[in-house]
């Protein structure tokens with residue numbers, strides 16, 4: 001029997017145990033799911049950042065490290081990791097991200113905050129139609145693509161940007177440094193759904209924030225390190241950036257005294273944009289275990305050199 005070690009942390013075990021066992025049964029995966037095991041007998045590891053497991057060296061027979069999170073920056077650089085690493089692509093997580101992104105885009109598009117009247121006055125500012133609002137999504141992977149499609153379905157004037165050139169998308173997609181300048185220049189609302197890698201760190205620095213139209217809105221559910229914090233605060237203070245909705249931060253929880261918390265044009269959400277859902281994610285884990293057992297290619301394999 002294959003030993004599958006749940007090393008994603010004791011706090012997640014009660015949430016995942018039953019869905020995993022159910023998904024294994026449904027997928028016809030014969031596996032001994034455990035929270036402790038002799039490393040030499042483990043054939044797959046279910047993992048999450050924050051796990052006490054940091055040394056993968058003794059897991060000599062392990063053919064899969066399945067991360068429960070979409071982001072892998074906290075494991076990808078682990079020098080002891082030689083086993084194949086797969087990230088989580090969970091339909092439930094994707095749905096959650098689409099809801100977060102469309103909700104926050106609509107908030108800014110419609111001027112919802114402005115139109116909740118608490119003070120005297122009757123300021124009728126009619127928002128443009130979605131078709132007149134340019135929204136750009138940086139990152140056209142699982143999440144960026146799903147969000148871009150949903151925004152387009154709402155009629156927004158959508159464009160995207162990614163590392164590699166893309167064809168066949170129903171909206172314009174650009175890539176590379178010059179492409180970045182082009183897409184930023186047409187962004188009334190910018191959504192950042194890039195992974196944290198050496199290349200994406202501080203991608204939005206002072207110069208690139210200036211490439212955005214004055215008053216642009218940024219929505220960042222990707223990773224905190226994508227944006228230079230000090231440059232963002234300066235751009236907000238001089239009106240270059242109209243508002244920033246931030247879900248992710250360099251340090252989490254965001255310290256109570258961080259300037260983002262009290263800035264009038266920053267919305268902080270506590271890394272809740274999209275969570276992995278145990279029921280749907282367990283089916284993804286089961287499918288990868290089934291593939292491992294049959295020697296088929298694993299789904300959502302991380303390129304360790306590329307970092308995502």
Ligand SMILES: NC(=O)c1ccc[n+]([C@@H]2O[C@H](COP(=O)([O-])OP(=O)(O)OC[C@H]3O[C@@H](n4cnc5c(N)ncnc54)[C@H](OP(=O)(O)O)[C@@H]3O)[C@@H](O)[C@H]2O)c1
Nearest residue numbers: 070071139140141142143162163164195199221222273274
């Ligand atoms: N806040 C939350 O609750 C939450 C939840 C889940 C995920 N996330 C974040 O969302 C991120 C994206 O997830 P995903 O599933 O969509 O990832 P993914 O499928 O791996 O897609 C990543 C996208 O980013 C692009 N990219 C990577 N490096 C780039 C670079 N240097 N320049 C330009 N584009 C680059 C990729 O380009 P190519 O297409 O050319 O490869 C790809 O389009 C995760 O890494 C995580 O940080 C946040």
